[in-house]
Amino acid sequence: MSILLRITRMAYLYRTRLILAYLSFFIAIGFSLLIPWLFGKSIDTLLIIDKTEIIPLNPGNGELLLLASLLLAASIMRGFFDFARTYTTDSLSQLVTYDFRNQIYDKLQHVSFAYHDKEHTGNLMSKATADVEAIRRFVNMGLIRSLEVVVRTVAVTSMMIWINWELALISLIFVPFLVIRSTLxxxxxxxxxxxxxxVNGELVTVLQENLVGIHVVKAFGSENFERRKYDKKAQELRGEYYESERLQGTNSAWMSLYFTFALGIIVWFGGWEIIRGDLTAGEMGSFLLFLNQLTFPIRSAAQIINSFSRAISSGQRIFEVLDSSSPVEEKPNAREMGRASGHVRFEDASFSYEARSATLKGVEIDAPPGQVTAILGAPGSGKSTIVNLIPRFYDVTGGRVTIDGEDIRDFTLESLRRNVGMVQQDIFLFDATIRDNIAYGVSNATEEDIINAAKIAQLHDQIMSFANGYDTWVGERGSTLSGGQRQRLSIARTVLVNPPILILDDSTSSVDVETERQIHQAMVNVMKGRTTFVIAHRLSTVREADQILVLRDGSIVEKGNHIELMAKRGIYRDIYELQLRPQEEVLLDASLAGGDGGDN
Amino acid sequence: MRGVGGGFGGMMGGMRGLHAGGMNSPTMDNLSDDNALGAVYNNKVVLRLISYMGPFKSDVIKSLISVLIYTIANASIPGLIMLAIQQGITGQPWDLSIFGWTLLTIPANAGDFWSWHPLHFFGLGFLALTLVHFASNYLQFVFMARVGQSILYALRMQMFSHLQDMSPSFFHRTAVGRIMSRSQSDVLQLQETFEMLVLALADVLTLAFIVLFMLMVDWQLALVCLSIVPVLFFILGYWQRFARRSFMRIRRAIAMVNGEYNQNITGVRVVQSLNRQEENLEHFKELNQEHLDANLQASRFSGGLQPMVEFLIGVGMGFGIVLVGGIMAKGGSLEWPVLVAFALWIQRFFEPVRHLTMQYGVFQRSMAAGVRIFELMDLQPEVKDKPDAVEMPPIRGEIRFEDVNFHYVEGVEVLQGIDLHIRPGENVALVGSTGAGKSTLVTLIHRFADVTKGKITIDGYDLRDVRRESLVGQMSMVLQEPYLFSGNVKDNIRYCYDDATDDDVINAAKAVGAHDFIMALENGYDTILAERGVNLSVGQRQLISFARAIVGDPRIIVLDEATANIDTHTEILIQEALSHVLDGRTSIVIAHRLSTIRSADKIVVLDKGQIVEVGRHEDLLRQGGVYARLYAINYGLSHGNGAEPEGGSLIPAPADND
Incomplete structure (x- = not known):
């Protein structure tokens, strides 16, 4: 209930519209009651039925014209106020959802990574779309229409009772059952x-997996296997669909049955009333038209009742997002961080979290300004977690991280992150031009800055080779860049911000030798003069680093530079040996062969 | 969908080289634009859609009959009310006539026939009509749903089946999202079209019967009342144009809003890292405002229709029925129950009219959907079994390439003059730089595409002469990027080999060294994999796909060595697994690892689509040719130029990217 109240409070911000909507449907209902009444009136001015005899009254044409004009006027007024009600209601519900959309959007871009780790994109999207739509329907139906339906039903019923209460009772007695039934x-x-x-989701999954994995399907010749898999789901879906449509049809048919039946009752029972002299011909006419006016409210009653329960569940899901507290919060008295010189320290830092990120235990790091720290370790050993702590994408759960000697939690997030640049492993390009993507973090960057950044990232030449140069559209709707190009674009994006502290996730996913070189050169360029943390995969990066950290299960197990660690004969040496042995062999073989094939 | 894109790209192997050139053209496939809206009626689409009703002829006919009965019953209710009042109360006779010609006369006091009061007679008649109305209404829904769902199912299966026949190159040219939208939303749209056709028919029939009955009862008054109808259609037609435009605007606006949402959620790490929140919110507010404005505009349009319709009803009821009808009744040329019936008819008239005009847009969307679906279904698969293709007998494993050429585009040869003989059980390593054609060569063995010149034989059978399924079923392929389906570990290993027992599955896993880590999972072989196995490391996924590749005991294995992103431990496992798995089978490996290359029975060096060297490792190194040079470049040899850092990687990963 508190959820509906909260949605209502959002709607109350636009109370003028709310009141106008109520007012206009009140007036519209008033005019719509006039129409059957006027119609009945005009029949009654034409004739009187006495038992089974019709006695004509011969009214003047002027009287008929007056009634006709009144009827037209009432129709026009009703139409106008109906429009006013529709428009105020629609705009109110749209305004409320407008506010909800903005709030959800803003919340989602501010909550910490921990939140996004837990939530699937699809789930968040459905909150932003389907659940917001449910709220809109509630404002429209639950908040305004429901009252309108009640008022209209009461008004029309009262009119019918006023005309002839026995007839009203006998023709409307089933309505409550009908409403309950259709609500159920x-x-x-x-x-x-x-x-x-x-089931449809399952079918889509089969289809999508089939399409994305079509090479597996082709490689195994499993087309018929896949057909059977799809067929099973498609048949299940057909059955489910059919059942729901049938139920819907049955319900709709029952509704119609009732209204036809009620018409019959009015004619049958009303006929007796006329013969008995308890009902006039005109009254029967209005009665039939009044019943017609009940069709819409009764048919929509179930939908309205349903909109309440949907709004409760949807509202709950939305408020869950809006009310979620981010584990990474700015202190109320947070300070601006100026341009840091870049001395990063981890002091007994630990981190644990139930979701995907690995845990860290007692991490001690000292990275003086301008130095390069390489981090090595198996997947899940905590490499990403360490670097994610520096821009406070997550917060330490024990110990602290400092920049230039001060706890990073004392600064505003915005100023901290301005000082920490990050080239992520999972490179995300926005649906925009290359220029916009490079300038993503610095919206007032000049053309010169952008080109310069691209040059440092070794990307300028390739951009210029595209037909549209920097205006080439990339991202979802644009052309796709290769993995290497994406990575360098991400480097350019970070270079432009010019942060004193830099985090690089140096993943070598499937790139050829030439690209590999370009990426490496870009990285060397960008690391100059910055405190850099590299999640390293490249030998050269590791060897040149000022210090190397080897992680295992969230703890630093070895620390030192290449020469020191090699001398130690520990894990680092193992990794080195295992993965570099082939390279050593190449040297050996090549010299055996006496060729200098590497010259290019 | 990002994950999808990534996985897809990596798996495209040999299909990539040629199409990468189209960097700046977003639509690289040969399908038409997804968003175009065209005609409201397309004869070809409609005829073809109707052809789908063929198998359900009897249901379609039943559905049409129900619709007919329902509409007649529906339109005749006011008529029966009129008769009941007239006859039941005053017992006067009644002529059923049209334009003055009498069709049937109901005599006075018709009910007296059974010596009942006429009101009871009509009451019972009404009850009967109510039941007919209900039954036909219900049956109309049921038959319509049955036919609609059957067509939907048939369309779905045909579409899916067709997609299974398409070659991999088609899937490379065409984004998964576009195929998805064709086989999901477009198919749904067509099904909706069918149901709508039935409903539209019902609307048209209802209108026709109302008009007919009004004319029958009193054609003069009917003409007066119906004179407003042309005005109504004119207004609706005019309004429709604006309404459609504003609905299109809403669709565009909501697509933008949702797109921005999606982007913001998936890109949140970059957004926060680069402090873009405020600007993003400003931008989003603009999009959201446009969506709001579009909706308000649409509301004005759709709401604006209300006063018009009410006005016209007012004219019809006020001036038509009350004034003209009243004067006629006064003059004795009209009975008063006619006025009641007309009032009820006029009220029933507007609902179908409104329905029909709203369906205009649906029709337009449907035709566009139909065009898109049939366009996709009409694409011819590039690789098809010959009508007289034979079953491939059990394979020994001898592969021969005889002067094979291959291209995707005429004149741009990807492979040229390939002559290669691989003996049963031989272990071949394919080596070559990016774009040399390695992946293309191996996929040809699996008939992902047909050679454009020369032929490939296995055990002497030309690949094109055997049924593809019987051929490929005896071979397997491990792709560089492992791909898992949702479901549990066991199902993923068994995959399409339905008759593999659980023991077979476990043996396969043991053979490739995956058993131990699988047993360490929460539910062992029954562990459910999250979306495409993201809860496993890449190496673990690769081990499972290895196991999948041997569970069917293939005679020929093609392997694209996985190299990137694998941790040391798994790396060793895979290395060991390889030697077991390849033992006793013909194998072709696109090799990156030195150990694989060195131990191969035969190394084939490809360069620019041609075989340049064939031989064993030591021999080729000694020759000092292409192999020796490639070898040096890819394994981190750098000569003399100290400024240039080493290009090699810690994990030796000069991955294949052609």
């Missing part, structure tokens, strides 16, 4: 629909 059906339908969505 609706909630069952909703469950069925959720199930249909689920």
């Amino acid at each position: 059906v609706m909630s069952r339908l909703r469950r069925m629909w959720l199930h249909v969505q689920e």
Whole structure:
């Protein structure tokens, strides 16, 4: 209930519209009641039925014209106020969802990585779309329409009772049952629909996996196996779909049945009333038209009731996002960090978290300004976690991290992150031009700055070779850059910000020798004069680093430069031996062969 | 979808080289634009869609009959009310006529026939009509749903089946997302079209019967009341244009809003790292505002229709029925129940009209969807079994390339004059620089594409003469980037070999050294893999795909050595597994590891699509040719120029990228 209240409070911000919506449907209902009444009135001015005899009254044409004009006027007024109600209601519900969208968007870009680690993109997207839509429907239906339906039902019913209460009772007695029944059906339908969505999701998964893994399918010749897999799901879906459609059809048919039946009752029972003299011909006419006016409210009652329960569950999911507290919060008295000289220290830093990130225990690092620290370790040993602590994508759970001697938690996030640049392993390009992607962190960068950054990242020449140069569109809807190009674009993006502290995730995923060189050169360029942390895969990077940290299970097990660590004969030496042995052999073989093939 | 893109790109192997040239053209495939909206009616699409109804003819006919009965019942309700009032109360006779011609006369006091009060007679009649109305209404839904779902199912299966026949090069040219949207949303749209066709038919019939009944009852008054209809259609047609435009605007706006959402969520790490939050919010607010404006505009349009319709009903009821009808009734040329019936008919008239105009946009979308679906279904697969293709007998494993050429585009040869003989059980390493054609060569053995010149034989059978499934079923391939399906570990290893027992699965896993780590997983072989196995390391995924490759005991194995992102431990496991797995089978390895290359029975060096050297490691090194040079470059030899850092990687990974 508090959830609905909270949504209502959001709507209350636009109370003028809310009040206008209520006012206009009140007036519209008033005019719409006039129409059947005027219609009945005009029949009654034409004739009187006495028992089974019709006695014409011969009214003047002027009287009929007056009634006709009034009827037209009432229709026009009703139409106008209906429009006013529709527009105020729509705009109110759109404004509320506008606010919700902005809030969710902003929240999502501020919560820490820990939150995003836990939440699937698809799930967040469905909150931002389907759940917001459910809120819109609630504002529209639950907040305004529901009242309108109640008022209209009460008003029309009262009119019918006023005309002839026995006839009203006998023709409307089933309405409550009808509403209850269709509400129950609706909630069952909703469950069925959720199930249909689920099965559909499974079908989509089969399809998507098949398409993405089509090379596996082709390699195994398993097309028929895949067909059977898809067929099974498609058949299941057909059955589920059919059942839900049938149920919906049944419900709709029952609704129609009732209204047809009620018309029959009015004619049958009303006929007797006319013969008995308790009802006039015109009254029966209005009665039939009034019943017609009940069709819409009764048909939509179930939907409205349903919109409440949907709004509760959707609202809950949305407020979960809006209310989530980020584990990384700025202190109220956080200071601006100026340009740091870049002395980074980890002091007995530890980190543990239930989600994907690895844990860290008692990490001690001292990285003086301008030095390069290489971090080595198996996947899951905590390499990424260490570097993610520096820009406070996560916060330490014990100990502290300092920059130039001060705890990083004392600074504003914005100023801290301005000082820490990061080239991530998972390179994300935005749906924009190359220029916009490079300038992503510095929106007022000049053309010269951008080109310069691209040059440092060894990317300028390749960009210029594209037909549209820096205006080449990349990202989802644009052309795809190769892995190596993406990585250098990410480097350029970071260079432009010019941070004194730099984090590089140097992953060598599937690039050829030439690209490999370019990337390496870009990295050498960019590391100059910055305190750098490299998650290293390249031999050269590791060998040239000022210090090498070897991680295992969240602890630093070896620390030192290449020569020191080689002398130690520990893990580092093992890794080195295992992975470099082939290179040593190449040298040996090549000299045996007497060729100087490496010259190029 | 990012994960999808990544996995896809990596797996494309040999198909990549040629198409990378189209860097600046976002649509590299030969399918038409997804967002284009065209005609409201496309004869070809409609006819073809109707052809899908063929197998469900009897259901379609039942559905049409129900619709017909329902619409007649629906339109005749006011008529029966009229008769009931007229006859039941005053007992007057009634002529059923059209334009003055009498069709049928209901005599006075018709109910007296059974010596009942006429009101009871009509009451029972009404009850009967109610039941017919209900039954036909229900059946109309049921049959429509049945046919609609059957068509949807048929379309889905046909689409999927067709996709299975397409060659890998098609999937390289065409983004997965576009195929997905065709086989999901477009197919759904077509199914909706079918159901809508039935509903539209019902609307048209309802209108026709209402008009017919009104004319039958009193054609003069009917013409007066219906004179507003052309005005209505004119207004609706005019309104429709604006409404459609504003709905299109909403669709665009919501796509932008959702796109920005998606981008912000997936790119959140960069956003936070580069402090873009404020600017992003500003940008998002603009998009959101546009969405709001578009909706308000649409609301004005759709809401604006309301006063118009009400106005027209007012004219019809006020001036048509009350004034003209009233004057006619006064003059005695019209009975009063006619006025009631007309009022009810006019109210029933507007709902179908509104429906029909709203369906205009749906029709337009449907035609576009139909065009897109049939366009995809009409694409011819590049590799097809011959009608007289034979079953491949059990393979011994002798592979021969005889003067093979291959190209994707005429004149740009990817492979040229390949002559290669691989003996059963031989272990061949393929070596060559990026773009040399290594991946293309191995995929030809699996008939991912057909050679453009020369032929490839296995045990003397030309690949094109045997059924592809019987051939490929006896071979396997391990791709550089392992790909797992959702489901558990066991199902992933067994994959399409339905008759492999659990023991077979475990043996395969043991053979490749995956058993131990699998047993260490939470539920062992029954552990459910998260989305494409992200809860496993790349190396572990690779081990599972190794096991999958041998569970069917293939005679020929093709291997694209995985090199990147594998931790040392798994690396050793894989190295050991390799020697077991390849033993006793013909194998072709796109080799990156020195140990693999050195131990190969035969090294084939490819350069620019041609075989330049064949031989054993020591021999080739001694020759000092291409192999020796490649070898030196890729394994980190740097000569003399001290400024240039070493290009080698700590993990020797000169991965294949052609």
